[in-house]
Amino acid sequence: RKEVEQDPGPFNVPEGATVAFNCTYSNSASQSFFWYRQDCRKEPKLLMSVYSSGNEDGRFTAQLNRASQYISLLIRDSKLSDSATYLCVVNPYMEYGNKLVFGAGTILRVKS
Amino acid sequence: EAQVTQNPRYLITVTGKKLTVTCSQNMNHEYMSWYRQDPGLGLRQIYYSMNVEVTDKGDVPEGYKVSRKEKRNFPLILESPSPNQTSLYFCASSRGGSVDGYTFGSGTRLTVV
Numbered sequence: 001r002k003e004v005e006q007d008p009g010p011f012n013v014p015e016g017a018t019v020a021f022n023c024t025y026s027n028s029a030s031q032s033f034f035w036y037r038q039d040c041r042k043e044p045k046l047l048m049s050v051y052s053s054g055n056e057d058g059r060f061t062a063q064l065n066r067a068s069q070y071i072s073l074l075i076r077d078s079k080l081s082d083s084a085t086y087l088c089v090v091n092p093y094m095e096y097g098n099k100l101v102f103g104a105g106t107i108l109r110v111k112s
Numbered sequence: 113e114a115q116v117t118q119n120p121r122y123l124i125t126v127t128g129k130k131l132t133v134t135c136s137q138n139m140n141h142e143y144m145s146w147y148r149q150d151p152g153l154g155l156r157q158i159y160y161s162m163n164v165e166v167t168d169k170g171d172v173p174e175g176y177k178v179s180r181k182e183k184r185n186f187p188l189i190l191e192s193p194s195p196n197q198t199s200l201y202f203c204a205s206s207r208g209g210s211v212d213g214y215t216f217g218s219g220t221r222l223t224v225v
Contacts, residue, residue: 008152034213043202043216044155087154089213099145099170100214104154 001026003101006088010107017078021106023088024070032091033064035073037084038105044087047073078110114139118203118217125193125224133188133220135203143206144186145170145214146178148199155202161186193224 006023033050050062061074088103116137145160157170161180177189204214
């Protein structure tokens with residue numbers, strides 16, 4: 001079983017739609033969670049951290065469910081510029097400091 | 113500007129010819145790491161360093177070497193590149209705490225023929 005699993009998509013949605021991605025992780029001791037965004041052939045960029053209480057940043061909402069070991073990302077009012085690959089990221093190994101494990105990514109395509 | 117700088121951006125080389133990909137960060141970060149990204153496999157960690165002179169293997173270290181003689185630099189060395197090392201490589205750094213995200217370099221697209 002992969003440490004971090006995501007639906008690869010692609011998710012094809014019209015502008016203005018609401019779209020949600022889920023991600024599951026295998027190590028129940030994981031402490032830190034993130035969503036990164038990656039545009040084609042470019043470096044991943046931190047979109048947002050995911051906190052236990054859930055957090056929101058504009059049109060983006062992230063949720064953590066520790067009992068079920070999954071993380072979600074909700075994007076409201078999708079824009080063309082949201083088209084990218086979204087990477088679910090987990091820090092499962094406290095003993096290795098800041099080692100992050102990346103999911104393979106979910107592709108989002110927003111169309112006009 | 114806070115950044116991680118990788119060079120070169122693109123490299124085509126032949127099997128067996130030693131090469132080095134440089135990585136430098138100007139944020140005084142303690143933690144640095146190398147990843148490779150392949151289609152369908154996502155980002156996989158090659159090596160990481162928690163501080164100067166402290167390096168350790170990640171998930172796919174075979175065929176790679178690193179060094180951390182200075183805090184800002186973390187070069188990736190391929191002593192004898194092979195075609196299966198053709199990939200997109202990213203260097204990343206962070207402050208080192210478990211809640212810190214990474215800042216990535218722009219990537220190096222390596223082709224070994």
